[in-house]
Amino acid sequence: MNLALHLAIAPIVIPALAAPLALLVMRRRRRLGITISFVSCFAMLAAAIALTVQSGDGVIRTYELGGWEAPFGIVLVTDRLSAIMLVLAAVLALLALLHAVVTKADRDGWHFHPLLQFQLLGLNGAFLTGDLFNLFVFFEVLLIASYGLMVHGQGSARLKAGVQYVVVNIIGSSLFLIALGLLYSLTGTLNMAQMGLRIAAIGPDDQWLLRVAALLLVSVFALKAALVPLHLWLPRTYAVATPAVAALFAIMTKVGVYSLIRVVPQVLGDDAGSAAWAPAPYLLPAAILTAVVGFAGVFVARRLSEQAAYAIIGSTGTLMIAVAAWQVDTLGAALYYLVHSTLAGAALFLIADVVARRRASFSDTITSGPAFCQRQSVALLFLAAAIATVGLPPLSGFIGKLLIMESVADTASWGWAWAAILLTTLAGVIGFARAGSAIFWKEGPVSDGAEPARVPRSDMAAPAIALLLLTALAAGAGPATAFGNAAAAQVLDAPATARAVLGEG
Amino acid sequence: MISLEFLVASAIGVLVAGGIYLALRGRTFQVVLGLTLFSYAVNLFLFASGRLVVNRAPIWSKTVTEYADPLPQALVLTAIVITFGMTALAVILMLRTFLETGSDQVDGAPCDDAEDEPS
Numbered sequence: 368m369n370l371a372l373h374l375a376i377a378p379i380v381i382p383a384l385a386a387p388l389a390l391l392v393m394r395r396r397r398r399l400g401i402t403i404s405f406v407s408c409f410a411m412l413a414a415a416i417a418l419t420v421q422s423g424d425g426v427i428r429t430y431e432l433g434g435w436e437a438p439f440g441i442v443l444v445t446d447r448l449s450a451i452m453l454v455l456a457a458v459l460a461l462l463a464l465l466h467a468v469v470t471k472a473d474r475d476g477w478h479f480h481p482l483l484q485f486q487l488l489g490l491n492g493a494f495l496t497g498d499l500f501n502l503f504v505f506f507e508v509l510l511i512a513s514y515g516l517m518v519h520g521q522g523s524a525r526l527k528a529g530v531q532y533v534v535v536n537i538i539g540s541s542l543f544l545i546a547l548g549l550l551y552s553l554t555g556t557l558n559m560a561q562m563g564l565r566i567a568a569i570g571p572d573d574q575w576l577l578r579v580a581a582l583l584l585v586s587v588f589a590l591k592a593a594l595v596p597l598h599l600w601l602p603r604t605y606a607v608a609t610p611a612v613a614a615l616f617a618i619m620t621k622v623g624v625y626s627l628i629r630v631v632p633q634v635l636g637d638d639a640g641s642a643a644w645a646p647a648p649y650l651l652p653a654a655i656l657t658a659v660v661g662f663a664g665v666f667v668a669r670r671l672s673e674q675a676a677y678a679i680i681g682s683t684g685t686l687m688i689a690v691a692a693w694q695v696d697t698l699g700a701a702l703y704y705l706v707h708s709t710l711a712g713a714a715l716f717l718i719a720d721v722v723a724r725r726r727a728s729f730s731d732t733i734t735s736g737p738a739f740c741q742r743q744s745v746a747l748l749f750l751a752a753a754i755a756t757v758g759l760p761p762l763s764g765f766i767g768k769l770l771i772m773e774s775v776a777d778t779a780s781w782g783w784a785w786a787a788i789l790l791t792t793l794a795g796v797i798g799f800a801r802a803g804s805a806i807f808w809k810e811g812p813v814s815d816g817a818e819p820a821r822v823p824r825s826d827m828a829a830p831a832i833a834l835l836l837l838t839a840l841a842a843g844a845g846p847a848t849a850f851g852n853a854a855a856a857q858v859l860d861a862p863a864t865a866r867a868v869l870g871e872g
Numbered sequence: 873m874i875s876l877e878f879l880v881a882s883a884i885g886v887l888v889a890g891g892i893y894l895a896l897r898g899r900t901f902q903v904v905l906g907l908t909l910f911s912y913a914v915n916l917f918l919f920a921s922g923r924l925v926v927n928r929a930p931i932w933s934k935t936v937t938e939y940a941d942p943l944p945q946a947l948v949l950t951a952i953v954i955t956f957g958m959t960a961l962a963v964i965l966m967l968r969t970f971l972e973t974g975s976d977q978v979d980g981a982p983c984d985d986a987e988d989e990p991s
Contacts, residue, residue, distance in 0.1 A: 548921035
C-alpha cells in the first residue's frame, strides 16, 4: 500500500467521507461539524497542491479505479489543468465556508456543510475523470448538491429561482445523455482518450450524426458555462442565492468552460471528420456576445449581487474569447484569466453581502442610503474587487486581459475580440463606478428610520483574503502564466494524453 | 408489420415531443410531467444506443457467440436512478414553492384562475 499512488483519488474521497460525517454530527454538535468541514477543505487543498507539484513535471498520470484497465474501467487523469482546477475549487470552498461560518449563514438551514462537501465531491470528480459518462455522473452529483445549496436559507425568491434552476439543469442533463448516447453508438467507447482515437474511423454515412452529437455536447457545456444565448438562468439564480453559496457557484460556470477545454481538443480534434473543431465557428461570436451582455448587465444592475452575477457572465465571455482560438498561447492566457475571474467573481458576491449586512432595509440595492458602519473599509474592498473584475492595473485582471488580447492578436478575428474586450471593460468601469458612488459616496435620506446595523469587521475577512489571493496572482504572474501555458500545451496535445491513458501502443 | 426500429424511434420521438411541449407550459405540475416524459425518452434512446437486438445474451458464456451490448444497459440504469432522484427533488421543490408563494407557475407569477384551462 503506497498512499502516494492513491493521491489522485484523494480529492474525491475526502469530501465523500466528510459529508456523511458532518451530516451525522451536525444536529447535536455543530462545532464539530464545522470543524469536519474545515478539516476536509484543508485536506483537499493539501491534496490539490500536492497534485499540482506532482503534475509540474509534465507527466500525465492516470489512476485506474478498482484496478480495471483504461478502456474498460473508469480512469482518473491528473494533468496540470485538472490540478489547477482542483486547487481553485479547494480555495474557493474555503473562502465560501469561512464566510458562511463567520456570517452564520450556515445556520439558516440544517445541511449547509454536508451539501458543501457533496458539491466539492462533484466538482473534484468532474475535474479528474477521464471518462465521459463519469463526467455526466459527477455533473449530476454537483448539480444535486447545488440544488440544495441554492435554496439554502429558503425564502420565496430563492425557491422560485430554485425551481427554474432545477428545470433548466434537468433539461441540460437530458441533452447531455442524448449526446453521450450518440457518441457511444458511433464510437463504442466512453473513455475520452479512446473516443478521440476511434472518432477518426467513423464512416462517411455517419458523419452528420457525429456532427449532431458534437454540437449537442458542446451546447450542454455552453449551458453550464452560461454562454449567450444560454445564460438566462444564471443572473436570477446567483443573485438570490445565499452569498457564500453564490461565491462557491462562481466556479460552476467554469466547470462548463473546463469541460469544453478538456473535451473539444481530446475528442473533437483534427481527426474528428465532420466534427473536427465543430464548435469553433460558433464559440467566438457566442463568447463576444456573452462578454457584451454580461458587462451590459453590470452597467444596468439594480443590486450588487445582480451586478456580481452579470460580472460572472461577462468574465466567462472574456474567457471564452481566448478559449475559442484553441491555440497554446490563447489557452494559456485563458487559464490564467479563469483562475482570476473565479476569485474576483466570488469576492464580488461576498462584498455584496458585506454591504447588505450593514445597510439594513437598503440591503445591497444600488441606491443612496444613510451612512453605515465601516463604510471606508467596505468601500476599499469594493474598489479593489471592481478593479480586479474589470481588469484595471494593478490587480490580476489587468494582466489576464492583457495576456488574452496579446494572444488573440494574431488570430483572424482579432479585431472583434479586441473591440469586445475594450468596450466591455469601459462599460464595466462605468457600471462599477456608478454602483460605488451611489452606495459609498452619496448619502440619501433615512427612509424608514431603521438604524443601520452594527456589524463586526470579521465578515470582511473572506473577501479580503480573496483580494489578497488576486494580488498574489498578479505578483506571481510569471510562474502562473508559465504553468498555465504548460497546462494548455498539455491539453492540446491529445495524442500524448491518449498514450498516457491507454498505454503505449 | 412495423419494424422494431421504427417502433422504438417513433416512441422516442413522441415522448420527446410531448415532453418538450409539457416542459414549456407555465404550471409546475405539467412541467414535472414533461420532464418525466423527456427523461423516459432519453433513457429509451440511451438503451437503444447499443443497437436494437433481440434474444442475445449480455453476459459472456462459452456457448454463446452473439452478444447484446451490456454497457448501455448499465448506463441506462444509472440514468434512471439519477432522473428518478431528480424528479422527486423537483416535485418536492415545486410543492414547497407552491406552499410558500401560493403560486404554481414556474415563473412565480401569481395564479390567475380566469386564465386557467379546465383540467
